[in-house]
Amino acid sequence: MGHIQITPSILNADFARLGEEVARIPSADWIHVDVMDNHFVPNLTFGPTMVESLARSTDTPLDAHLMIADADRNAPAYVEAGCGSVTFHVEAARAPVRLAREIRAAGARASMALKPATPIEPYEDLLPELDMLLIMTVEPGFGGQRFLDLCLPKIRRARSMMDKHGIETWLQVDGGVSLETIERCAEAGADVFVAGSAVFSADDPDAMVAALREKATDAADD
Numbered sequence: 001m002g003h004i005q006i007t008p009s010i011l012n013a014d015f016a017r018l019g020e021e022v023a024r025i026p027s028a029d030w031i032h033v034d035v036m037d038n039h040f041v042p043n044l045t046f047g048p049t050m051v052e053s054l055a056r057s058t059d060t061p062l063d064a065h066l067m068i069a070d071a072d073r074n075a076p077a078y079v080e081a082g083c084g085s086v087t088f089h090v091e092a093a094r095a096p097v098r099l100a101r102e103i104r105a106a107g108a109r110a111s112m113a114l115k116p117a118t119p120i121e122p123y124e125d126l127l128p129e130l131d132m133l134l135i136m137t138v139e140p141g142f143g144g145q146r147f148l149d150l151c152l153p154k155i156r157r158a159r160s161m162m163d164k165h166g167i168e169t170w171l172q173v174d175g176g177v178s179l180e181t182i183e184r185c186a187e188a189g190a191d192v193f194v195a196g197s198a199v200f201s202a203d204d205p206d207a208m209v210a211a212l213r214e215k216a217t218d219a220a221d222d
């Protein structure tokens with residue numbers, strides 16, 4: 001398991017003041033940017049041009065979560081836009097191995113996401129091709145949804161597969177992560193935590209990042 005990292009999602013931030021919003025969370029390890037195309041998910045956010053501007057406005061690396069169709073064709077633009085990590089959904093990729101290799105070759109960390117109903121087992125042999133696996137803990141598309149406990153066994157199974165293969169792939173969880181749910185995720189083996197509404201609805205977002213980090217670290221150490 002890697003060290004605990006907190007990656008706040010800007011989905012619930014004020015899009016008209018994104019630079020200032022990101023500046024409110026200096027202790028974030030990454031900034032999680034949710035790209036939605038109103039096709040793969042029923043919601044629309046922003047594309048590579050805006051992501052490129054955001055990348056230029058902060059020293060914190062960007063973690064792009066692409067909820068877009070035809071990931072094979074569309075994902076490389078987010079490496080070019082300056083993201084340090086690019087996550088595509090396996091449900092939207094025709095050739096996930098080729099795409100992961102392309103993202104790595106272009107200079108970013110390659111990551112693959114699974115929706116709650118997508119099993120991990122068919123992808124076990126593919127894990128060494130990835131720098132990170134994202135297990136969604138809500139149906140992708142919206143912030144502020146309730147955490148799905150039914151995803152916890154999949155997180156445990158993914159962590160044992162990684163241990164079995166002796167690989168350092170990070171295991172990220174995304175959706176409904178809060179002070180109430182983060183311990184369960186860390187105990188199950190997650191080490192990278194996306195939190196959107198928990199961080200941006202807090203009076204002090206950076207203090208919330210610290211509180212989430214402390215809870216996850218304590219749970220992972222137990």
Ligand SMILES: O=C(CO)[C@@H](O)[C@H](O)COP(=O)(O)O
Pocket residue numbers: 009011012032034065138139140141142143144145174175176177194195196197198
């Ligand atoms: O990818 C998504 C939603 O599809 C997430 O990144 C959410 O934006 C996280 O928000 P919260 O569930 O933490 O409010």
Ligand SMILES: [Fe+2]
Pocket residue numbers: 009032033034065174194
């Ligand atoms: Fe996300």
